[in-house]
Amino acid sequence: MSLLPPLPEGQVLAIVRAPERGLSTRSAEVDPRDPAVAQLAADLLATQRGAAGCVGLAAPQVGVGLRVFSLDVTGHPKARACHGALVLANPVIVTASRWERGREGCLSVPDLTGDVKRATRLLVSGSLPGSGAPVTVETDAFEARALQHEIDHLDGLLFLDRVAGAHAVHARKVYL
Amino acid sequence: MTLFAVTVIGNDRPGIIADTTAALARLGGNLEDSTMTILRGHFAMVLLVSADAARSDVESGLSPLEDDGTLLVSVREVPQEYDVAAPGAPYLLSVHGADRPGIVSAITAEVAGAGGNVTDLSTRLTGDLYVLLAEVDLPGSADVEGLSRRLREVADGLGVDVSLRPVDSDLM
Numbered sequence: 353m354s355l356l357p358p359l360p361e362g363q364v365l366a367i368v369r370a371p372e373r374g375l376s377t378r379s380a381e382v383d384p385r386d387p388a389v390a391q392l393a394a395d396l397l398a399t400q401r402g403a404a405g406c407v408g409l410a411a412p413q414v415g416v417g418l419r420v421f422s423l424d425v426t427g428h429p430k431a432r433a434c435h436g437a438l439v440l441a442n443p444v445i446v447t448a449s450r451w452e453r454g455r456e457g458c459l460s461v462p463d464l465t466g467d468v469k470r471a472t473r474l475l476v477s478g479s480l481p482g483s484g485a486p487v488t489v490e491t492d493a494f495e496a497r498a499l500q501h502e503i504d505h506l507d508g509l510l511f512l513d514r515v516a517g518a519h520a521v522h523a524r525k526v527y528l
Numbered sequence: 529m530t531l532f533a534v535t536v537i538g539n540d541r542p543g544i545i546a547d548t549t550a551a552l553a554r555l556g557g558n559l560e561d562s563t564m565t566i567l568r569g570h571f572a573m574v575l576l577v578s579a580d581a582a583r584s585d586v587e588s589g590l591s592p593l594e595d596d597g598t599l600l601v602s603v604r605e606v607p608q609e610y611d612v613a614a615p616g617a618p619y620l621l622s623v624h625g626a627d628r629p630g631i632v633s634a635i636t637a638e639v640a641g642a643g644g645n646v647t648d649l650s651t652r653l654t655g656d657l658y659v660l661l662a663e664v665d666l667p668g669s670a671d672v673e674g675l676s677r678r679l680r681e682v683a684d685g686l687g688v689d690v691s692l693r694p695v696d697s698d699l700m
Contacts, residue, residue: 405699406699406700407698407699407700408700428698430698454698455695455696455697455698456697456698456699456700457697457698457699457700458699458700459699459700465697494698497698497700498698498700501700502700511700519648519650522618522648522663522697523647524697525615525616525617525618525665525697
């Protein structure tokens with residue numbers, strides 16, 4: 353089943369940055385059949401696509417405390433399994449294994465990066481915005497890392513909450 | 529507002545940070561960046577603190593820390609911002625091997641020669657094993673292959689192992 357349901361046209365929204373408190377708040381479950389949820393999913397995807405280098409975006413990052421995110425790791429050099437562009441409501445991590453450390457950054461914490469351990473084998477369940485159809489995503493490597501990063505946002509967690517040590521946060525180097 | 533660099537060095541014990549920052553808070557100081565570690569039992573901390581105070585006020589506020597003679601405190605006024613070097617591509621430099629004098633200087637001389645800027649460094653000596661880890665920014669023009677080769681030559685001469693690998697971060 354495609355993980356990209358038919359969606360209305362999305363609008364690019366403003367991205368909120370830490371220390372905005374909404375980023376540290378657990379988001380609420382949604383009714384995935386609510387048309388407003390499909391619109392939110394479309395807006396997330398449009399906003400993500402408008403941000404260079406961004407592979408995923410969770411609703412709290414646009415100031416909305418709902419459990420919806422978008423993701424697309426297509427073409428990323430560290431991706432192995434890749435489901436293309438996807439949107440998911442009420443995601444739940446079912447299984448996670450093979451933990452590896454990697455350095456990640458976040459549009460909502462633009463000046464820092466952090467070394468975070470993430471599972472590289474992952475099974476996530478959730479619902480498609482719009483139809484509400486239940487789906488599962490089984491993935492690995494970079495897509496798994498990105499999924500965990502987005503689901504953390506829905507739980508009010510930033511990578512700063514998961515860094516692997518006191519010296520595991522670094523200034524982000526924007527290198528072109 | 530004046531920016532001060534405060535260093536505290538001495539015999540480690542619980543409560544040094546709490547005592548230091550309480551004194552700075554009483555002065556209305558705001559901690560900006562700081563770092564602290566323990567080096568062979570020596571507490572070592574550097575804080576950048578901005579305060580609407582004179583250097584002498586900060587020094588006298590912190591002077592009780594030195595009363596028992598186990599800690600050394602210094603306060604310096606520093607510029608608000610230095611011109612920072614253009615960021616390069618980040619690499620992690622790792623060196624380990626039998627301890628001997630000159631490892632850090634020989635290795636970092638090669639890094640500097642390639643225009644590399646060390647942004648973080650720690651070294652540890654445990655028994656006879658010496659370990660150096662450094663984060664290095666290399667300019668886009670740097671010959672990374674050539675630097676790796678020269679580092680291996682220097683490391684071979686010192687009888688230690690070296691690796692230089694990119695640390696790329698991914699924007700989620």
